[in-house]
Amino acid sequence: MSARPERLRVEGIAPGSVRVGGRAPASSDPLILAGPCAIESEEQALRIARRVAASGATGFRGGAFKPRTSPYDFQGLGEEGLAILARVRRETGLLICTEALDGEHLDAVARVADVVQIGSRNMDNPSLLARAGRCGRPVLLKRGFAATLDELLLAAEYVVANGNPRVLLCERGIRTFCDHSRATLDLHAVLRLRARTGLPVLVDPSHAAGLRADVLPLARAAAAVGADGVLVEVHDRPEEALCDGPQAISPDELDQLVGDVRALGGARPLGRCAS
Ligand code: PEP
Numbered sequence: 001m002s003a004r005p006e007r008l009r010v011e012g013i014a015p016g017s018v019r020v021g022g023r024a025p026a027s028s029d030p031l032i033l034a035g036p037c038a039i040e041s042e043e044q045a046l047r048i049a050r051r052v053a054a055s056g057a058t059g060f061r062g063g064a065f066k067p068r069t070s071p072y073d074f075q076g077l078g079e080e081g082l083a084i085l086a087r088v089r090r091e092t093g094l095l096i097c098t099e100a101l102d103g104e105h106l107d108a109v110a111r112v113a114d115v116v117q118i119g120s121r122n123m124d125n126p127s128l129l130a131r132a133g134r135c136g137r138p139v140l141l142k143r144g145f146a147a148t149l150d151e152l153l154l155a156a157e158y159v160v161a162n163g164n165p166r167v168l169l170c171e172r173g174i175r176t177f178c179d180h181s182r183a184t185l186d187l188h189a190v191l192r193l194r195a196r197t198g199l200p201v202l203v204d205p206s207h208a209a210g211l212r213a214d215v216l217p218l219a220r221a222a223a224a225v226g227a228d229g230v231l232v233e234v235h236d237r238p239e240e241a242l243c244d245g246p247q248a249i250s251p252d253e254l255d256q257l258v259g260d261v262r263a264l265g266g267a268r269p270l271g272r273c274a275s
């Protein structure tokens, strides 16, 4: 690849040009991807997915491969989880968003996923980003805990430069000195990212808040600043969840979130911000 260009390719992408499931996410018609942190069983995934579909959300999220801090925690069902996601897709018609943890499983993930998630721990993994550029699916790229916006955009550039302009950026909270939340949700990043690129910008309030009570207000705030979508964790039996139960909202709360995010995004479309 040649030396760094004057202007990154991601900065030349026009608003509205990234399509997911046939449409371009926008703050006035946001992409809402909802579901459990992890696929735990076929029964759990289908049960929750039916509620997600009924809420009017666009897609179902759920990890088959989980990047856990501890090697002793549940790591996901792997290939079996992907088969369950394929069934969810067939039965509900929801778009599927699921994470590719490594190059070894990327192709298998891309066969099932409508959106391939690259997690925050992998934002700094150039070989995985390059492969995601060749996977043929839209890529949801989560900001690393300690990444600047330049670093996030350069990670997106890896995907785009390898042939895939369909990247969705996701702010999911960063590490700061604050100890009142799991991470600090940087909503200002939504404004700055939308100023620099036409890529859709999503917000994940779940991993930022770390507690369910704060997820809905933060999702509303994200919509109010013009986020093009929300990635949110939902569980109907959070006390039984194998991963991230304390931050999972209920299906009833998801109904509320979908209505509120649509109303706030549509009521005051902000368009592009000045750079
Ligand atoms: C997730 O979305 O389930 C996840 C693991 O997120 P992050 O990579 O932002 O921690």
Ligand code: MN
Binding pocket: 037, 038, 207, 233, 243, 244
């Ligand atoms: Mn999670």
